[in-house]
Amino acid sequence: MLAARLNAVSGHDAALDARLLVGAALGLDLTGMVAGAKRILTRDEADRVEALARRRLAGEPVARVLGMKEFWALPLHLSAATLVPRPDTETVVERALELLRADGAADRALRIADLGTGSGAILLALLSELRHAHGFATDISAEALETASRNATELGLADRTTWIQCDYASGLTGAFDLIVSNPPYIPSADIAGLDIEVRAHDPHAALDGGADGLDAYRALISQSAGLLSSGGFLVVEVGQGQSGDVEALMTASGLSPTGPPRTDLGGIPRAVSARRPPR
Ligand SMILES: C[S@@+](CC[C@H](N)C(=O)[O-])C[C@H]1O[C@@H](n2cnc3c(N)ncnc32)[C@H](O)[C@@H]1O
Numbered sequence: 001m002l003a004a005r006l007n008a009v010s011g012h013d014a015a016l017d018a019r020l021l022v023g024a025a026l027g028l029d030l031t032g033m034v035a036g037a038k039r040i041l042t043r044d045e046a047d048r049v050e051a052l053a054r055r056r057l058a059g060e061p062v063a064r065v066l067g068m069k070e071f072w073a074l075p076l077h078l079s080a081a082t083l084v085p086r087p088d089t090e091t092v093v094e095r096a097l098e099l100l101r102a103d104g105a106a107d108r109a110l111r112i113a114d115l116g117t118g119s120g121a122i123l124l125a126l127l128s129e130l131r132h133a134h135g136f137a138t139d140i141s142a143e144a145l146e147t148a149s150r151n152a153t154e155l156g157l158a159d160r161t162t163w164i165q166c167d168y169a170s171g172l173t174g175a176f177d178l179i180v181s182n183p184p185y186i187p188s189a190d191i192a193g194l195d196i197e198v199r200a201h202d203p204h205a206a207l208d209g210g211a212d213g214l215d216a217y218r219a220l221i222s223q224s225a226g227l228l229s230s231g232g233f234l235v236v237e238v239g240q241g242q243s244g245d246v247e248a249l250m251t252a253s254g255l256s257p258t259g260p261p262r263t264d265l266g267g268i269p270r271a272v273s274a275r276r277p278p279r
Pocket of ligand 1: 081082083084085086089115116117118119120121122138139140141144166167168181182183184185205206207
C-alpha cells in the first residue's frame with residue numbers, strides 16, 4: 001500500500017500524502033477517489049501514481065510534487081521560484097484583518113501592498129476577504145510574480161492586482177492603508193542546517209535573511225513607514241526569537257506597535273504589527 005511506503009518520508013501525513021498523490025495522478029478529487037476506491041488501476045494509471053510516489057520517496061515535498069498548495073482555503077500554483085506557503089503565515093492575514101475590522105476600514109477601497117509576494121499567498125487571501133481592496137505585490141523574482149499573477153487570474157482576483165518586480169517597496173508610491181510582508185528571515189549560517197525539504201526545494205532567495213536574519217526588515221520597514229497612509233498598518237511575519245528586534249525597527253521608523261505579536265499554532269510570536277500614528 002502506498003501510504004505504508006510513504007511512511008518513512010511522510011510520517012503521520014503518509015495517508016494524506018498518498019491520497020493527494022493518487023488523486024493528482026488520476027485527476028480525481030476526494031469524491032472521485034471515494035467513488036472509485038475499489039477500482040483496479042490501468043497500467044498507465046499505476047505508472048503515473050508510481051512516478052509521483054518516487055518523487056515523494058526521494059524527499060520532494062508533496063506540495064512540490066503536486067505543484068499546488070492550499071493557503072487560506074485558496075488553491076495556489078507553485079513554481080521553482082516560489083516558497084511553499086506555510087500555515088503559520090495565515091497569522092499575518094488574521095492580524096491584518098483583525099486590525100482593519102477593529103478600525104472599521106474593512107469595507108473601504110483600501111490600497112494594500114505585499115512585499116516579497118512569492119505565490120501571492122498573503123495578498124490573494126486578503127483580497128478574497130476585502131472586496132473593495134486593490135493589491136500591489138512586489139518580488140525580486142519575475143518568475144514568482146508570473147506564478148502569483150496566474151493564481152490571481154484563476155481565483156478571479158486579477159482585476160484588483162498590480163505586480164511589480166523590485167526590491168521590496170522601492171518600486172511603489174503611496175499611500176497604502178496596509179502593507180504586509182513575509183520576507184526571507186533565516187540567518188545565512190542556519191540555512192545549511194534546515195530540513196532537507198526546505199533547504200533543497202524552497203528557493204534560496206525566499207529563505208536567506210542575511211547574517212542575523214534581519215536584513216529584509218531593515219530595508220522594508222523604513223521603506224514602508226514612508227508609504228503608509230496616516231493610521232495605516234504594517235504587518236510582517238517573523239522567525240522565532242525575532243519579534244523584539246523587528247518591533248524595535250518599527251518603533252525606530254516612527255511606527256507605533258499595535259499590541260503583542262500574534263502567535264502561531266505552536267505558540268511562537270509570528271505576526272508583528274504597527275501603525276503610522278493617525279494625524
Ligand atoms: C519567505 S518568501 C514569502 C513568499 C510569500 N509571501 C509567502 O508568504 O508564502 C520571501 C519572498 O521574498 C522575495 N524576495 C527576496 N528578496 C527580495 C527583495 N530584495 N525584494 C523583493 N522580494 C524579495 C522572494 O523571492 C520570496 O518570494
